[in-house]
Amino acid sequence: xxxxxxxxxxxxxxxxxxxxxxxxxxxxxxxxxxxxxxxxxxxxxxxxxxxxxxxxxxxxxxxxxxxxxxxxxxxxxxxxxxxxxxxxxxxxxxxxxxxxxxxxxxxxxxxxxxxxxxxxxxxxxxxxxxxxxxxxxxxxxxxxxxxxxxxxxxxxxxxxxxxxxxxxxxxxxxxxxxxxxxxxxxxxxxxxxxxxxxxxxxxxxxxxxxxxxxxxxxxxxxxxxxxxxxxxxxxxxxxxxxxxxxxxxxxxxxxxxxxxxxxxxxxxxxxxxxxxxxxxxxxxxxxxxxxxxxxxxxxxxxxxxxxxxxxxxxxxxxxxxxxxxxxxxxxxxxxxxxxxxxxxxxxxxxxxxxxxxxxxxxxxxxxxxxxxxxxxxxxxxxxxxxxxxxxxxxxxxxxxxxxxxxxxxxxxxxxxxxxxxxxxxxxxxxxxxxxxxxxxxxxxxxxxxxxxxxxxxxxxxxxxxxxxxxxxxxxxxxxxxxxxxxxxxxxxxxxxxxxxxxxxxxxxxxxxxxxxxxxxxxxxxxxxxxxxxxxxxxxxxxxxxxxxxxxxxxxxxxxxxxxxxxxxxxxxxxxxxxxxxxxxxxxxxxxxxxxxxxxxxxxxxxxxxxxxxxxxxxxxxxxxxxxxxxxxxxxxxxxxxxxxxxxxxxxxxxxxxxxxxxxxxxxxxxxxxxxxxxxxxxxxxxxxxxxxxxxxxxxxxxxxxxxxxxxxxxxxxxxxxxxxxxxxxxxxxxxxxxxxxxxxxxxxxxxxxxxxxxxxxxxxxxxxxxxxxxxxxxxxxxxxxxxxxxxxxxxxxxxxxxxxxxxxxxxxxxxxxxxxxxxxxxxxxxxxxxxxxxxxxxxxxxxxxxxxxxxxxxxxxxxxxxxxxxxxxxxxxxxxxxxxxxxxxxxxxxxxxxxxxxxxxxxxxxxxxxxxxxxxxxxxxxxxxxxxx
Numbered sequence: 001x002x003x004x005x006x007x008x009x010x011x012x013x014x015x016x017x018x019x020x021x022x023x024x025x026x027x028x029x030x031x032x033x034x035x036x037x038x039x040x041x042x043x044x045x046x047x048x049x050x051x052x053x054x055x056x057x058x059x060x061x062x063x064x065x066x067x068x069x070x071x072x073x074x075x076x077x078x079x080x081x082x083x084x085x086x087x088x089x090x091x092x093x094x095x096x097x098x099x100x101x102x103x104x105x106x107x108x109x110x111x112x113x114x115x116x117x118x119x120x121x122x123x124x125x126x127x128x129x130x131x132x133x134x135x136x137x138x139x140x141x142x143x144x145x146x147x148x149x150x151x152x153x154x155x156x157x158x159x160x161x162x163x164x165x166x167x168x169x170x171x172x173x174x175x176x177x178x179x180x181x182x183x184x185x186x187x188x189x190x191x192x193x194x195x196x197x198x199x200x201x202x203x204x205x206x207x208x209x210x211x212x213x214x215x216x217x218x219x220x221x222x223x224x225x226x227x228x229x230x231x232x233x234x235x236x237x238x239x240x241x242x243x244x245x246x247x248x249x250x251x252x253x254x255x256x257x258x259x260x261x262x263x264x265x266x267x268x269x270x271x272x273x274x275x276x277x278x279x280x281x282x283x284x285x286x287x288x289x290x291x292x293x294x295x296x297x298x299x300x301x302x303x304x305x306x307x308x309x310x311x312x313x314x315x316x317x318x319x320x321x322x323x324x325x326x327x328x329x330x331x332x333x334x335x336x337x338x339x340x341x342x343x344x345x346x347x348x349x350x351x352x353x354x355x356x357x358x359x360x361x362x363x364x365x366x367x368x369x370x371x372x373x374x375x376x377x378x379x380x381x382x383x384x385x386x387x388x389x390x391x392x393x394x395x396x397x398x399x400x401x402x403x404x405x406x407x408x409x410x411x412x413x414x415x416x417x418x419x420x421x422x423x424x425x426x427x428x429x430x431x432x433x434x435x436x437x438x439x440x441x442x443x444x445x446x447x448x449x450x451x452x453x454x455x456x457x458x459x460x461x462x463x464x465x466x467x468x469x470x471x472x473x474x475x476x477x478x479x480x481x482x483x484x485x486x487x488x489x490x491x492x493x494x495x496x497x498x499x500x501x502x503x504x505x506x507x508x509x510x511x512x513x514x515x516x517x518x519x520x521x522x523x524x525x526x527x528x529x530x531x532x533x534x535x536x537x538x539x540x541x542x543x544x545x546x547x548x549x550x551x552x553x554x555x556x557x558x559x560x561x562x563x564x565x566x567x568x569x570x571x572x573x574x575x576x577x578x579x580x581x582x583x584x585x586x587x588x589x590x591x592x593x594x595x596x597x598x599x600x601x602x603x604x605x606x607x608x609x610x611x612x613x614x615x616x617x618x619x620x621x622x623x624x625x626x627x628x629x630x631x632x633x634x635x636x637x638x639x640x641x642x643x644x645x646x647x648x649x650x651x652x653x654x655x656x657x658x659x660x661x662x663x664x665x666x667x668x669x670x671x672x673x674x675x676x677x678x679x680x681x682x683x684x685x686x687x688x689x690x691x692x693x694x695x696x697x698x699x700x701x702x703x704x705x706x707x708x709x710x711x712x713x714x715x716x717x718x719x720x721x722x723x724x725x726x727x728x729x730x731x732x733x734x735x736x737x738x739x740x741x742x743x744x745x746x747x748x749x750x751x752x753x754x755x756x757x758x759x760x761x762x763x764x765x766x767x768x769x770x771x772x773x774x775x776x777x778x779x780x781x782x783x784x785x786x787x788x789x790x791x792x793x794x795x796x797x798x799x800x801x802x803x804x805x806x807x808x809x810x811x812x813x814x815x816x817x818x819x820x821x822x823x824x825x826x827x828x829x830x831x832x833x834x835x836x837x838x839x840x841x842x843x844x845x846x847x848x849x850x851x852x853x854x855x856x857x858x859x860x861x862x863x864x865x866x867x868x869x870x871x872x873x874x875x876x877x878x879x880x881x882x883x884x885x886x887x888x889x890x891x892x893x894x895x896x897x898x899x900x901x902x903x904x905x906x907x908x909x910x911x912x913x914x915x916x917x918x919x920x921x922x923x924x925x926x927x928x929x930x931x932x933x
Contacts, residue, residue, distance in 0.1 A: 025066055026044065026050045026065050027040050027044065027068065028044045028066070029043040029044075029070065030045065030070035031070070033045050034049040038053065040090075047065065047072055047078055051078065051080060055082050059082065062086070063082070063085050064085075065088075066088065066090045067090065069090070069093035069094050070095065070096070071096045072097045074302055076304070077302070077305050078097070078307040079308055080308065080309040080310070081309075083314050085314075085316070086315070086316040088319050088320070089319045095320050095321065096320070096322075098298070098325075099301060099326065099327075100298040100300045100301050100302070100324025100325070100347075101298065102296070102298055103298065103299060105297075107131055107297075109129060109131075110130075111286065116130075116267060119210055120270060121270075121271055124270065124271055128270060128287070129286070129287050130285070131287065133284065134284075138299075139283075140157050140284070142157075143156045143168075143214075143278055146228075147226065147228030147230070147446065148225070148249055148367060149368060150228075150364070150367035151360060151361070151367075151379075151380040152358075152378075152379040152380060152382070153350075153380060154304070154327040154349060155327070155411055155412075155443050156278060157278065157301075158299065158300045159276050159285055159287055159297065159298070160297070162295055162296050164274070164347075165442060166274050167275050168216075168275065169264070169265060169266055169267070169269045169270040169272075169275040169288075170218075170266075170275075171266065171268075172916070173269075173271070173272055173914065173915055174740045174741065174912075175262075176219055176262045177201070177203055177260060178259065179221065179253075179260065179261055180199055180201050180202045180240070180254075181199065181200045182198070182252050183198040186247050187252075196233070196243065196247060197251060197252040198242065198244065199252055200239070201241075201242055206235060206240070212234055212235050213281065214265050214267075214279055215263060215265060216264040217229070217264065218261065218262055218264055219260050219262055220258045220493070220495075221251070222250035222251055223496070224258040225470075225494050225497045226248075227445040227493075228248045229264065230248060231246050232244055247368075248367070257525075258525060265278060267286065270286060270288050271915075273289065275287070285299075300324050300325060300326045302324075303325075303327055304327055304328075305325070305327060305328040305377050306325045306329055307322065307329070308330075308333075309331070310334060313336040313337055313338075314338075316339050317343060319341075319342045319343065321343065322344070322345045323345070324347050324348075325349060326349040328350045328351050328354045328379070329345040329348045330343075330345065330352070332356070333395050333397070335400055336400070337400065338400045340401070341402075341404050342403075342405065344405070345405065345407045345410065346409045350379065351412050352413070352440070353402055353405075353415045355397070355419065355430055356394030356395060356417065356454075356455075357375060357376045357377075358381070358382040358385070359372035359374050359380050359385040360373065360375045360380035361380075364381055370388040371384060371388040371389065372385055386476055390422060390505060390507075394418035394454070394455070396419040396455060397419065398427075398429050400419070400430045400431075401430070401431045402415055402417075402431070402435060404435065405435045406435070406436050406437075407437045407438075408438050408440065409439050409442060410439075411444060412441070412444035412448045413441070413448035413451075413452060414437035415432055415452070417451065418453075419454075420477065420478075421456060422456055423603070424609060425456050428458050429457055431458060431459040432460045432463060433461045433463075434461070434699050434700065434701060435464075436463070437450040437451065438450075438466045440468055441469050441470060445493065445494075447471070447474060449472055450463075453473065453474070453476070453480055454475065454476040454477050455476075455477045456479050457478070458481075459481045459482075459483070460482045460483070460485065461481075461484050462698060463699055464485070465485060466488045467492075469492050470493070471491065471497055471500070472485075472499040473487075474501050475500070476505070477511075478509055478511065479511065480511050482500060482511075482513045482514075484515045486517045486699065487516060488517075488520045489521070489742065491521055491522060491528075492522055492739075494525065495527075496525070497527065497528070498528035498530060498533075499529045499530070500513060500518075500530045502532070503532060503533025504533060504535060504589065504595060504596075505535075505599045506536070506617070507600055507602075507605055507614075508536065512539070513541045513542075514543045515692060515693055517545045517673060517698065518545065518553065519548055519672075520548050520549075521549050521550035524735075524739060524770060524771070528549075529546050529550055530544075530555075531555045531557075532559045533555070534586060535560075536556075537562065537617075539563070540563050541554075541562065541564045542563075542566045542567060543566050543567065543690070543692045545567070545672050546567065546568065547568075547572075547672055548571050548572060548772070552576075552577040553574070553575055554575060555577045555578075556577065556579075556628060556631055557581055558580055558586060558627075559628060560616075560620075560628060561631065562631045562632075564576070566636065566689060566690050568636070568639065569641050569644075570637075573643065575641045576633065576645050578628055578631065578647035578652060579628075580626060582625060605617050616630075627651065631651065631652050632652075633653065633654050633657060634654070634655045635657065635687070635688060635689055637689070639661070639664055656687055657686070658682065658685040663681075664676070664681050664682040665677045665682050673698070675694035710822065710930065711929070711931075712823065712928070712930075712931055713743045713744050713926055714743065714745055714858060714880075714926060714929065715738065715741055715743035715745070715747070715924060716749075716895070716925050718749040718829070718922035719750060719919075720750050720920040721751055721752050722766075722920075724918050726918060730919070731766040731767050731770060732770060733919045735770030735771045737919055738767070738773075739772075741924070743793075745792065745825050745856075746792065746793040748764060748790060748792065749790050749829040750829065751763040751767075751789065751791055752788055753777055753788070754785070754786035754787065755783050755785060756786070758786070773793040773795055774793065774797050774798075775791060775792075776791055776793075777816075778790050778791060778803045778814045778815070778827075779814065790827055790829050790859070791816065792825060796821065799820060801818050801819075802816070803815070803816050803817075804817070804843065806828065806830070806836075806843060806844075807831060807836040807840060808832075809831065809833045809835075810832055811831075813829060813831050813836070814828070814829075822853065822931050823853050823854040823855065823856060823931060824853050824854070826847075826848070826855065826856070826857040826858070827859050828857070828859040829860045830859070830862045830869075837862065837863060838868070838872065854898070854899075854931060855898070857896070857899060860893060860894050861873075862893055864891050865883035865892055878897060878900055879896075880897060880908050880927045881894070881925050881927060882911060885925060886923075888921060889921070895925075896925060896927050909929065911926070911928070912926055913925045914926075
């Protein structure tokens with residue numbers, strides 16, 4: 001560069017410095033004063049006043065609203081409608097913007113109403129407190145129906161203690177029961193009005209309920225993808241019939257294992273710490289406190305978004321926690337380059353974040369109507385609106401981003417994001433990046449995913465999405481990208497759904513799913529990782545890892561031009577399902593004037609831009625769309641897959657794939673994200689197999705931001721050889737209990753393997769098959785031509801296993817040790833003889849000393865908390881479970897421990913005994929702990 005250019009550059013730099021517009025800063029503190037000047041030493045008190053003052057400043061002057069530490073309670077929505085604005089905490093101050101209200105300890109009072117006390121179980125009466133909203137001059141909002149097809153609206157008044165949401169009281173506490181004989185299905189025929197559903201119950205417990213005024217029931221009453229929660233009118237205890245007070249979209253059915261129900265909001269079932277009952281008539285909430293007083297008790301109040309960002313550009317919201325609202329956390333509409341970063345959205349009644357307006361249809365109480373008028377600051381009937389009008393303009397703006405955020409314990413989905421124009425195919429370029437989203441279906445389950453995405457040209461990158469009854473990602477539209485996500489433990493309850501799901505519109509083309517890790521899904525029902533439903537077409541799916549990813553990791557339901565390349569499938573019963581549903585039950589979809597014809601015409605598929613961007617779409621009707629065509633499966637690895645394709649292989653173009661049981665070259669076969677060795681066989685056996693960016697998959701937030709290290713759920717269960725207290729042998733109900741807990745690892749005691757009395761069945765194997773877990777059996781004694789002993793069920797395959805005999809004079813005993821990537825787990829069943837119990841301790845300790853990982857130890861110890869053997873065990877182990885749980889015959893003999901020498905754990909987050917007294921002679925126990933990273 002010559003001297004003239006250097007001088008010119010210097011002049012330009014000085015000019016920029018001289019004429020740069022300075023930022024204006026407004027400080028706010030909960031201890032401030034709205035009549036103050038808004039300086040650091042004299043801050044304002046409310047965010048509302050800061051926003052008001054910001055609007056009066058020239059829009060070309062950037063404004064920073066800096067919040068000092070504390071809680072900012074909002075009685076109404078914070079309205080952000082000024083461009084060039086940033087809102088963030090001062091330094092490292094912790095800032096919470098709350099849609100709730102704090103209760104004083106004195107607001108939780110003893111229950112005095114005799115009729116309420118009479119309905120409470122005697123042993124819990126002293127623990128129950130009431131919150132009288134009338135005395136607080138607050139209105140208690142009662143329960144309302146939620147479920148498939150119903151609008152997503154503000155929820156009822158909830159209670160939170162020490163930052164955690166309470167749960168409505170329920171029966172059964174941790175499971176569901178089958179629907180009995182149906183007297184009235186509630187299904188309309190020929191458009192005629194029918195009665196509300198009426199069905200019988202099979203158990204005795206409901207007959208003990210004295211009052212059904214506030215009784216609700218939840219469950220999957222017809223289809224496994226459609227949950228519901230409705231009011232009950234009355235219970236007929238003579239005929240054992242439940243009369244409901246509301247319709248559901250699909251009515252009630254029987255004949256499938258997922259058609260089950262549970263009861264909610266009953267005083268009689270207020271029997272677990274952390275539960276509550278809403279009594280709208282009395283304007284009271286009854287809570288079962290885990291201790292006499294919660295340190296921080298809040299109730300949700302605000303029935304609108306906590307913050308609404310509308311009609312503005314270049315806004316930054318950073319480092320703030322939003323919680324305790326009854327609806328959405330943050331809402332955006334008609335915005336450009338609005339970035340929400342490093343925020344936590346939790347404990348909301350609705351979705352965490354919504355980008356784009358929804359709709360609401362008057363009178364859609366039953367969820368059987370679609371459409372509705374566009375409505376700001378609501379999600380409402382959006383699902384039905386987009387089904388009815390795929391081109392619906394949500395006014396979601398462009399280039400808006402959710403980055404580095406944590407969203408959890410929300411009621412109706414994590415993020416709901418639109419963007420782009422389906423008519424013109426103009427991209428929205430909205431995105432979600434590097435977020436952790438989990439536990440996002442506290443209230444609404446079906447079709448309320450971790451991320452809902454619609455529109456054109458939007459992106460989801462590097463997100464961890466996990467722990468949900470239903471989907472991780474549901475999308476509609478075109479040219480959207482889902483990449484580098486780590487998705488696990490979703491679709492835990494449902495049937496016939498996928499972790500990533502879309503369908504029933506062949507014009508939704510150009511979508512890409514790449515470099516995602518799908519793993520550890522349930523196989524009990526029909527669950528997929530990527531689900532192309534009802535004729536979905538044209539997805540590019542490459543570089544993904546499907547590991548134990550459901551019963552059918554990939555489902556292509558009659559669609560065309562889906563391309564699977566360079567993916568890895570491992571340890572799944574089936575890899576890919578394909579069917580010709582349009583030839584059978586789905587033929588109505590391709591009829592003239594049907595849903596497919598309507599949606600193609602809606603986008604003018606034979607005209608630009610669709611005809612130019614997606615030329616194959618023009619000939620959709622020229623081929624026979626009732627058969628799936630042009631679906632290409634190439635260059636994929638199938639490792640330890642029992643059946644690569646379920647369906648007609650002629651409907652797929654299969655080439656350059658490799659199916660093997662040999663190690664294809666993993667660095668660590670138990671951890672696919674460690675990738676392949678440079679000399680891996682996969683590169684030799686699949687021509688052109690491309691390297692996958694394993695190290696870039698998943699959220700990389702530091703754990704200080706994500707508020708958690710890895711949680712491990714540990715369970716112990718003496719299953720009594722699956723013989724219940726009713727004398728019935730039933731592996732399924734044992735499996736149902738385990739599945740309802742969703743543990744990572746389980747210590748199992750008393751199981752037969754191929755004995756005469758068990759009719760040559762492998763009991764542990766049967767339970768493992770039903771739960772989708774891996775079984776590790778350890779023989780204690782030979783018995784009746786087979787074996788009898790203990791075992792471990794685990795989601796992960798153990799790195800190594802060791803079985804060690806233990807003394808037992810009445811019968812030989814054993815322990816089994818399983819090492820996993822992050823911890824070691826030991827299961828046992830101690831002898832009945834005290835001397836043998838004492839002799840077992842040094843044998844166990846000897847096996848643990850070589851390990852430098854957290855070690856957990858669990859089982860039926862045949863000794864009570866105050867016994868000598870338990871006192872000796874406590875010298876070496878921390879007891880993680882409660883000593884007052886009556887796990888068997890009125891005593892506590894089942895325990896979960898942590899080895900003190902290798903203790904690297906955070907405190908126990910949760911522990912619980914499941915009160916099931918039928919499936920076995922023991923109650924199962926479990927704990928949630930955090931593995932320190």
